[in-house]
Amino acid sequence: xxxxxxxxxxxxxxxxxxxxxxxxxxxxxxxxxxxxxxxxxxxxxxxxxxxxxxxxxxxxxxxxxxxxxxxxxxxxxxxxxxxxxxxxxxxxxxxxxxxxxxxxxxxxxxxxxxxxxxxxxxxxxxxxxxxxxxxxxxxxxxxxxxxxxxxxxxxxxxxxxxxxxxxxxxxxxxxxxxxxxxxxxxxxxxxxxxxxxxxxxxxxxxxxxxxxxxxxxxxxxxxxxxxxxxxxxxxxxxxxxxxxxxxxxxxxxxxxxxxxxxxxxxxxxxxxxxxxxxxxxxxxxxxxxxxxxxxxxxxxxxxxxx
Amino acid sequence: xxxxxxxxxxxxxxxxxxxxxxxxxxxxxxxxxxxxxxxxxxxxxxxxxxxxxxxxxxxxxxxxxxxxxxxxxxxxxxxxxxxxxxxxxxxxxxxxxxxxxxxxxxxxxxxxxxxxxxxxxxxxxxxxxxxxxxxxxxxxxxxxxxxxxxxxxxxxxxxxxxxxxxxxxxxxxxxxxxxxxxxxxxxxxxxxxxxxxxxxxxxxxxxxxxxxxxxxxxxxxxxxxxxxxxxxxxxxxxxxxxxxxxxxxxxxxxxxxxxxxxxxxxxxxxxxxxxxxxxxxxxxxxxxxxxxxxxxxxxxxxxxxxxxxxxxxxxxxxxxxxxxxxxxxxxxxxxxxx
Numbered sequence: 001x002x003x004x005x006x007x008x009x010x011x012x013x014x015x016x017x018x019x020x021x022x023x024x025x026x027x028x029x030x031x032x033x034x035x036x037x038x039x040x041x042x043x044x045x046x047x048x049x050x051x052x053x054x055x056x057x058x059x060x061x062x063x064x065x066x067x068x069x070x071x072x073x074x075x076x077x078x079x080x081x082x083x084x085x086x087x088x089x090x091x092x093x094x095x096x097x098x099x100x101x102x103x104x105x106x107x108x109x110x111x112x113x114x115x116x117x118x119x120x121x122x123x124x125x126x127x128x129x130x131x132x133x134x135x136x137x138x139x140x141x142x143x144x145x146x147x148x149x150x151x152x153x154x155x156x157x158x159x160x161x162x163x164x165x166x167x168x169x170x171x172x173x174x175x176x177x178x179x180x181x182x183x184x185x186x187x188x189x190x191x192x193x194x195x196x197x198x199x200x201x202x203x204x205x206x207x208x209x210x211x212x213x214x215x216x217x218x219x220x221x222x223x224x225x226x227x228x229x230x231x232x233x234x235x236x237x238x239x240x241x242x243x244x245x246x247x248x249x250x251x252x253x254x255x256x257x258x259x260x261x262x263x264x265x266x267x268x269x270x271x272x273x274x275x276x277x278x279x280x281x282x283x284x285x286x287x288x289x290x291x292x293x294x295x296x297x298x299x300x301x302x303x304x305x306x
Numbered sequence: 307x308x309x310x311x312x313x314x315x316x317x318x319x320x321x322x323x324x325x326x327x328x329x330x331x332x333x334x335x336x337x338x339x340x341x342x343x344x345x346x347x348x349x350x351x352x353x354x355x356x357x358x359x360x361x362x363x364x365x366x367x368x369x370x371x372x373x374x375x376x377x378x379x380x381x382x383x384x385x386x387x388x389x390x391x392x393x394x395x396x397x398x399x400x401x402x403x404x405x406x407x408x409x410x411x412x413x414x415x416x417x418x419x420x421x422x423x424x425x426x427x428x429x430x431x432x433x434x435x436x437x438x439x440x441x442x443x444x445x446x447x448x449x450x451x452x453x454x455x456x457x458x459x460x461x462x463x464x465x466x467x468x469x470x471x472x473x474x475x476x477x478x479x480x481x482x483x484x485x486x487x488x489x490x491x492x493x494x495x496x497x498x499x500x501x502x503x504x505x506x507x508x509x510x511x512x513x514x515x516x517x518x519x520x521x522x523x524x525x526x527x528x529x530x531x532x533x534x535x536x537x538x539x540x541x542x543x544x545x546x547x548x549x550x551x552x553x554x555x556x557x558x559x560x561x562x563x564x565x566x567x568x569x570x571x572x573x574x575x576x577x578x579x580x581x582x583x584x585x586x587x588x589x590x591x592x593x594x595x596x597x598x599x600x601x602x603x604x605x606x607x608x609x610x611x612x613x614x615x616x617x618x619x620x621x622x623x624x625x626x627x628x629x630x631x632x633x634x635x636x637x638x639x640x641x642x643x644x
Contacts, residue, residue: 037425042486043479051486058493071508078511160478196483231523232530234467239531243538284542291535293390 015073015221022070027107030063034116041126041156045149049157052127060110067106074102076224086199092287094220097213111191118184121177122156126257129155139168250287317583325411328376332415340422347432348465352455354464357605358433362423366416373412379529380408386528400528403521410506417499422490428464433483435463443483444475562592 023066068074077098080090118122130152134140140148154160155172163169202210348357374380383404386396422427436457440446451459451474459471463480470476510518 012412037369038427040427040485040489042482044483044486046481047486053488054414054490058497062493062497065504069500069504075507075511078508079515082512082515138367157478161476212399232526235523235527236530239527239534242531243535247538288539293469298395 019071019073023067023105023108026063026067026114028061028069028099030109030113031116033059034113034120039122039126041122043154043157043160045130045153048153049127049128052125055122056114056127060113063109063113064106067109068102071102071105073221076221077102081223082268085091091213091216093209093213094216097210098217101217104239115184115188118180118187124180124183125173125176126156127163128176129172130292137165137171138173139171140210156163157192207299246291250283251291325377329373329411329414332369332373332376334416336365336415336419337422339365340419340426345432347428349465349468350463351454351461352355354435355433358429358431361435362420362429366419369415369419369535370412373415376412377408379404379493382529383408384534385532397521397524399517399521400524403518405523418596421492421496421499424488424495427488430480430488430491432464434487435480436460438463438480438483440475443479445473471502529574558595562595565630572614 037055039055041048049164059299077095080098081095130149132152134148134152140151143151151162151166152172154163155169157163158169343361345580348354383401386404387401389396436459438444440456440460456474459474460480462471463471463477463484466477469477490537
């Protein structure tokens with residue numbers, strides 16, 4: 001019993017740290033995915049914007065869903081939200097607390113992706129190279145309207161034959177990258193300040209309600225885990241009894257129908273208990289056949305008359 | 307017993323995490339396999355499509371089937387599906403639950419392969435290079451090329467060294483275009499799969515929670531019951547073998563004593579247990595005879611229980627008792643549900 005208690009305590013204290021760990025792993029995975037992804041701007045007038053913004057926003061949505069899926073607590077929260085009231089009232093504050101903690105953890109990986117994308121700059125250069133003002137750059141100021149769009153669209157592709165020796169290409173690239181990095185750092189700063197304020201100012205507002213909500217959300221989580229473990233233990237005992245009864249009933253049938261002399265039960269008592277009256281190849285085969293063709297019903301009430 | 311219970315619970319609670327681990331390893335293996343695979347586009351008009359789509363679609367099917375093969379619950383599902391009804395009803399919800407959970411895990415490695423393939427871009431570039439819109443991206447107005455010729459030139463786009471259609475359409479432009487399409491498809495596929503997975507997981511508690519709890523319990527139960535039955539049979543086989551072999555040796559010893567007209571040896575009292583364990587066989591020749599007869603003529607699988615008055619206790623002796631007729635239902639009162 002002592003060991004069980006230790007294991008339960010371990011689960012309880014580590015549920016939050018397990019979730020934090022998963023959140024951290026997902027953030028690292030998102031950085032790794034970005035660095036291993038081979039960004040390849042199409043350098044065509046309308047495709048650039050779609051590609052650039054797509055790479056910036058679609059993976060974060062997928063990462064957000066992944067964060068929700070991998071978090072076990074999201075299922076617990078949904079179950080608590082949708083269960084019928086029954087004899088236990090539902091507390092909206094607890095559900096809100098669980099929801100907000102799940103969302104916060106799930107948002108980390110998408111934000112990491114967006115920030116890394118902006119700090120790297122390739123996406124924004126690809127998406128907005130066609131939108132810069134060509135008058136500002138010497139190399140593009142003299143081109144005709146149709147041509148300038150084509151040329152600007154090719155700016156992200158360094159090795160393109162038209163762009164290889166164009167000095168204004170580097171100027172446009174640097175300009176867009178500067179904007180991109182400024183945006184990235186600003187977003188990072190705003191988020192960190194917001195997180196800092198939220199943590200610091202939280203105790204000023206409604207600390208009691210927060211403590212209650214946190215306690216009951218932990219409770220619901222643990223209750224769910226213990227219920228699953230109890231079900232496992234129960235099904236194990238159920239199976240054990242079912243199988244024992246099956247062997248005993250086979251033993252009864254054999255006693256009724258066999259022509260062996262009644263045993264006096266001396267000698268290897270222990271061994272024969274384990275043998276459960278089955279001492280013959282055919283008896284064993286019959287037992288195995290019965291087990292397959294006619295599994296006993298799931299009912300361990302003993303109503304045999306011995 | 308306590309230790310057994312704890313270990314069992316650990317295994318049971320960790321069966322799912324064990325399967326999740328295998329699933330993760332297969333996903334990593336699939337990504338590694340793709341990067342180790344040497345993609346080699348044939349650069350010929352009809353072969354490109356077949357090769358590209360083949361590499362995109364055939365390995366995922368293989369990985370999906372492999373996911374089922376590596377899952378040891380598949381035999382449990384098959385057994386439960388095919389067993390005769392007997393005295394225990396079959397619940398289709400339980401079978402569906404088992405199948406769904408196995409299929410979900412088996413889907414992960416194929417999805418990873420398809421995503422990695424699309425995000426890399428080589429397959430789509432190879433498969434669809436003949437369908438590049440030359441009018442918008444290049445110069446389609448070249449009259450000297452027939453349709454077939456043009457297809458042959460376009461088919462060489464993925465093979466930069468032998469590409470000779472720079473005037474028709476620049477190689478980099480075509481590759482960038484195809485790659486962009488491929489990566490867009492890849493990310494949309496990833497988004498679609500994660501959305502589906504999210505919906506499947508989150509809609510369940512909203513609709514069928516009670517039925518789900520029931521199916522999950524009974525599917526775990528079937529698994530545990532199978533394992534326990536195997537354990538019980540193994541225990542039984544061990545005891546059976548022990549008693550059986552003991553009787554065989556006793557029979558040998560009696561037989562040899564009778565054949566050599568020796569009175570059964572009286573072990574001196576002080577030798578004790580060790581002598582008993584020898585079971586009457588005390589020289590090389592006797593042992594060899596025992597081993598030879600064990601191999602050449604094993605006695606039938608029928609234990610002689612201690613109270614039976616048997617003089618010659620071995621080989622080919624009594625026939626097993628006549629089989630009891632098919633069990634009469636009225637004696638099996640155990641089975642009735644009150």
